[in-house]
Amino acid sequence: MTSVLAPGLHDAHTTARVDRLSWATAGLPLAHELHHARARTAALDAVVCRIEIEGVTGIAEVRGNAAYGTGENTADVVSALSLARATGTVGERHASLSRRSRLAALALDLAAWDARARAAGLPLAVFLSGPVRGSIDTHGQIPFGTVADAEARASALTSDGLGRLKIRVGGPDVALDVARVRAARSVAGEAVDISVDANGAWDAEHAIDASRALASLGVVWVEQPTPDLEGLSAVRADGAVRVRADEATHDVEDLRLLGGVVDGVHLKLEKSGSFAALDAAVAAAEDVGLDVAVGQFDQGRLGCAATLHCAVALGFTTAEVWGFADVSRDIAGVLERRGPGVPLPSGPGLGVDLLTPLDWTSAR
Structure with a gap:
């Protein structure tokens, strides 16, 4: 790209x-x-x-x-x-x-x-790149909690049409993390794409042990399993589950260091500082052979709309724009999820106005 x-x-x-x-x-x-x-x-x-x-x-x-x-x-x-x-x-x-x-x-x-x-x-995505697809698929998020919590949340999300789940792991009990993922898989079925995100909480030994157990549950990505490049490289070398970096990358220079260390990266506007910088980061990541995912930190609808427009403009078919779904009282409106995806607002600009x-x- x-x-x-x-x-x-x-x-x-x-x-x-x-x-x-x-x-x-x-x-x-x-x-x-x-x-x-x-x-x-x-x-x-x-x-x-x-x-x-x-x-x-x-x-x-x-x-x-x-x-x-x-x-x-x-x-x-x-x-x-x-x-x-x-x-x-x-x-x-x-x-x-x-x-x-x-x-x-x-x-x-x-x-x-x-x-x-x-x-x-014009909608911002159209203004940036011309005709674009009208929706982008997203994921459902399962935070820390009990095994029963993970099972209930996975059931609700998949019943609502989502085909991708991201489960937060990296707690002090690796066995509990694995059990939570197993519970989610049991109700989600084999067709649902499950990734996990440790937010850099594990050391390499625990990350490798967890990844081997998670591989048997069909987990497709483990995101930021360790905080350091050496640990990320060790988990990737073990080969149980593909490794994606998130907190380890902020700019183009970081991406050059990650080539050959991980399989993919999670890029965000918040870490880039501008749409132009995100655009350059996507190109740089692909130049060094990294699979690229685009997402955002949990935000309200106005913040998520920006990531949605930018991801669509960049040609992505999936992106993490789930963050507004748990906001119970937002300052902006219009953006909503429908089934597995979030439709691009049709209004001009971000298409999201303050309420x-x-x-x-x-x-x-």
Whole structure:
């Protein structure tokens, strides 16, 4: 897969002038606790960026309480935005924000793309790459819990039409992790694609033992089984289950190090800092022979819509855009899952609008 972002389109984006910049924060309560080896929370912190370009407003959302994967928290993002200037080109504002917060820079970048696609009257994916598929398949997520919890959640998700599951593993009891996966498989059936994500919680010995047990259950990927490259390489060399890196990759330089160490990578806008950087990362990963998955940290509908549009524009048929499904009270609407997939919103830009008034702070 080569770059989809035409140079002219990128140049027009970076030289577009920002006339107004503001931001707000909101808590998004979850119906089910987000719980894995590196996080446990009952709510998501949303930081929403709003900009105006030639009279058209664009908005975007990033998640603040995912420091385990981004290295930043909500205060870091807000602090960077509070020091930003209100006006200037998108490129100037993005470069300035990037020096303080990759997430703040991403929020501005996505809000600018939203504004420009809205001005053109096109969904963002179409604005970026022309005619696109109308939906993308996603997965259902099973967090930490009991064996019974895993069985019940797998049953509900697959009965609702999902054909892919990701199960959080990496707890202190490897046998419990394996039992939870076995329970999910027992109700999901053999046709369902099951992956596991350890979020770097295991050492190589435990990861290899777990992978061998998980292989017998038809697990297709183990994501970030260890935190270090040496451990990832050892798990891959054992060959029981294909290995995907997530937390171990943030930019193109990381991807070059991962070639031959893992089988695939999980790339995210939040780790890239812009759509252009994600586009380049996809191309770089494929250049070194890595299978590429695109996803996001659990977010509200506005944040997930950005990943959905970008993944579709990049030509992916599957992506992890499940994160909004457990948000019990969102600030934005429209985006919903139907069966195994999430349809692309038909409206201009991200196609997702705010439902709730926010307390905006304006840049200088």
